[in-house]
Amino acid sequence: MHRDSSHAxxxxxxxxxxxxxxxxxxxxxxxxxxxxxxxxxAIALAEAxxxxxxxxxxxAAMAGPEAEDAMTWYxxxxxxxxxxxxEGRPPDENLRSRSLASVEKCMQRDPQGELSRWTLPxxxxxxxSHVGDVKAxxxxxxxxxxxxxxxxxxxxxxxxxxxxxxxxxxxxxxxVHQQIGERAIQEATRLEKKGAGPWxxxxxxxxxxxxxxxxxxxxxxxxxxxxxxxxxVREFRYAEDDLDAIDGALRQAASHWQNASDLLDTTIEKDxxxxxAYEALxxxxxxxxxxxxxxxxxxxxxxxxxxE
Amino acid sequence: xxxxxxLWPCKALPHCTRDFPxxxxxxxxxxxxxDKSPVWALIYGRYLYLLGCEMFWPNIDRxxxxxxxxxxxPDLAEDLGDRLDGRSIAGLPVDIIPFDAPGFGxxxxxxxxxxxxxxxxxxxxxxLAEGLSRWxxxxxxxxxxxxxxxxxxxxxxxxxxxxxxxxxxxCLQPDDLSLSAKTLELPPHFLQKLCP
Numbered sequence: 259m260h261r262d263s264s265h266a267x268x269x270x271x272x273x274x275x276x277x278x279x280x281x282x283x284x285x286x287x288x289x290x291x292x293x294x295x296x297x298x299x300a301i302a303l304a305e306a307x308x309x310x311x312x313x314x315x316x317x318a319a320m321a322g323p324e325a326e327d328a329m330t331w332y333x334x335x336x337x338x339x340x341x342x343x344x345e346g347r348p349p350d351e352n353l354r355s356r357s358l359a360s361v362e363k364c365m366q367r368d369p370q371g372e373l374s375r376w377t378l379p380x381x382x383x384x385x386x387s388h389v390g391d392v393k394a395x396x397x398x399x400x401x402x403x404x405x406x407x408x409x410x411x412x413x414x415x416x417x418x419x420x421x422x423x424x425x426x427x428x429x430x431x432x433x434v435h436q437q438i439g440e441r442a443i444q445e446a447t448r449l450e451k452k453g454a455g456p457w458x459x460x461x462x463x464x465x466x467x468x469x470x471x472x473x474x475x476x477x478x479x480x481x482x483x484x485x486x487x488x489x490x491v492r493e494f495r496y497a498e499d500d501l502d503a504i505d506g507a508l509r510q511a512a513s514h515w516q517n518a519s520d521l522l523d524t525t526i527e528k529d530x531x532x533x534x535a536y537e538a539l540x541x542x543x544x545x546x547x548x549x550x551x552x553x554x555x556x557x558x559x560x561x562x563x564x565x566e
Numbered sequence: 567x568x569x570x571x572x573l574w575p576c577k578a579l580p581h582c583t584r585d586f587p588x589x590x591x592x593x594x595x596x597x598x599x600x601d602k603s604p605v606w607a608l609i610y611g612r613y614l615y616l617l618g619c620e621m622f623w624p625n626i627d628r629x630x631x632x633x634x635x636x637x638x639x640p641d642l643a644e645d646l647g648d649r650l651d652g653r654s655i656a657g658l659p660v661d662i663i664p665f666d667a668p669g670f671g672x673x674x675x676x677x678x679x680x681x682x683x684x685x686x687x688x689x690x691x692x693x694l695a696e697g698l699s700r701w702x703x704x705x706x707x708x709x710x711x712x713x714x715x716x717x718x719x720x721x722x723x724x725x726x727x728x729x730x731x732x733x734x735x736x737c738l739q740p741d742d743l744s745l746s747a748k749t750l751e752l753p754p755h756f757l758q759k760l761c762p
Contacts, residue, residue, distance in 0.1 A: 443598070481598055488601045495608060499619075501755045504612050505735065512734040538600045545605045547729045 294324035297333055304337050309344060312337045328367035332376055335360035339380060342387070349391050349406075351413055354384055358417060365420065381421050388414035392434060396441050401456035407438060428473045436478060439465035443485045451496045458489050469521075476529035480538070483521035487542050490514030515545045533562045606727065607641035610681070610714065611649055613725065613736050614642075618679055620753035621710065632658040632678045635709070637670045638694060639683025667693040671700035677709040685716035685724075695719060710750055717741070722750065726761055737761035 293301070296319035303312035316334045324330045338357035345353070361377050361384075368377075388410050395407035411434045418425045442461035446454040462482065469478035490511035497507030522539040525532060540555035618632065636643035643664035650660045665673065667690070670680075682698060684690045695718050698711070702720045712723045717739070724739040739761045740752060 440598075477597065484598045484600045488598070491601045491603060491605060491608070494605075494612075495603075497612070499612075499616060501613075501616055501759075504616065508609060508735060509733055512732055516732045541600055541602060545734075547727055547734065 293329055293333075294319060294322075294327060296322070297324055297327065297330045300333055300337065304333070304340065309337055309341045313341070326367065328364045328373055331360045331364035331367065332373055332380075335364060335377075335380055339383060347387065347390075349394065349410075351409070354387065355413065358384055358413075358420070362420060378421065381417050385414055385417040385421065388417065396434075396437050399438060399441055399460075401442070401460045405438070407434060428471050432468045432471050432473045432478065435464045435468035436474070436481070439463075439468065439481070439485075443489075446489065447492070450492060454489075454492070458485075461485060476525050476532060476535070479521050479525040479528065480532070480535055483518045483525060483535075483542075484538060486514050486521065487518035487538070487545070490518070490545075512546070515542055518542050519546060519548075519551075531562060533559055536562070604641035604645070607639065607645045609736065610639075610642055610683075610725065611645040614646065614679070614681060614712070615649060617712075617753070617756060620755060621750070622678060630658070632660045633663065633675075634660065635663050635665055635670065635673070635677045635680040637665045637680065637682045637697065638667055638685075638690065639681070639714070640664055642681065642683055665697075667697035669697075671697035673701055674704055676705070676707055680709045680711045682711070682713045682718065682721070685713040685718055691716060691718070708748055710748070711744075720744075722748065723752075724761075728761070735759075 296315050300312040300315040300319060303309075303315060313334070316330065316337060319325065319330050320334065335357045338353050338360065342348070342353040342357065357380070361381060364373060364377055365371075368374075391410040392407050392414065395405075395410055399405065399407060411431065415427045415431070418427065418430075439461045442457045442464065446457035446461060449457060462485075465478055465482035465485070469475055469482055471478075490513075493514070494504075494507045494511040497503045519539065519542045522535050522542060525535045526539065529535065536555045536558045540552050540559070543549075543551035543555065614634075618634070622632070634646065636646065643662055647662045650662060663677075680698075680701075682694055685694055698718055698720050701707070707720075710723065711721045712725055713721045715724050715726045717724060722741055722744045726737050726739055728735045728737050736759070738752065738756055738759050745751065
């Protein structure tokens, strides 16, 4: 059994015991922390590893008065999570999204957060499972496939919002787009001569999205500029040995280099002390025959290095 | 990584803080490095290679080797060396020989092509002109002498960098008298690239 699963089972047992104690203390009245018959039965089935039977029992519980019990929804969320593990962590969202929906219902019925000791770790687990899926989806990403990494991130974001209503997704959203951009550009670089175009376009798209948000903006802009410049160099380097092809490649490279120059200007605007951006702009300006800009970059680099 | 976190309760209830970048630290790709290749050496290298192929193909039987002198532009010599390593121009073995300006002035041999770089640099123009002049005085030279822009005495062709808006190109400015004295003709493709 997985470590997280055994922890969860231990948690469930503890939860059951505490719930039962409270139930006894409250004289069996259907209070928040008590369990109904069907829920108790579902817990026993889950403990015995009969997860589908437990789920069936919980469906009956949720169709009746036990639906008002936060614990019933927690147990349902837990059972679905256990099924997700037992089924080998399938990347589709079905079990986890249903589990999340049940946690939400549990939390709605538990405004004081008395069950948070159990619900929060479950949410943590769900969030982490999506991080793994984001990573796997980025590794497998292709320009012609729908961006499943973003679907997993959206699911992750939903969980995080439950964990912390004030959570701001910006930083992680930017990171995911930067990651997709990097992955796509790596592939464009690897392919060099053939088929790099769609990968490069994909990389630019995701880096552009990342650069539109304030978080880590200079880095997104700088990385996009560098990749854009490098793509121009690569396209020129690998143009066919034919005068028209080379002329065309030089025109296209110049267009990439101009874009890179504009991006570096913006990077410097956002982060005027970024020495690497001035160094890169000097290289790009050399390609673009912009001597004035080269001199300007050199002055700033010298200033930033303390006039060495 | 995920397994390690498992279902441990968060310590900071009710808000559970996490550090996503830390979770993904292993798969954050390092910031990219800009390609520091001497890009104009690369550009000149490609055009020179094509010019060499097209221009000398008709008279190939008169040559036994294709010798290119690259004066005052080591990056270009290196780029051509890499490009032509193990290859040939029009079926002939190729030698790429780099020189500085004084070294070229002392060279006795002739070449198929001579390329003179840095000719537009006001500081470099004089030594280059002197080196070229000294080399030419040693014997009748048949090499096609190309500069990267300046009309140095003894040159046959200038290959100029052009910037038009955001577009970049190279154009040719031939010295027709000098070319015809060597019975050299620019290939038709390249005649379409004369400077305005």
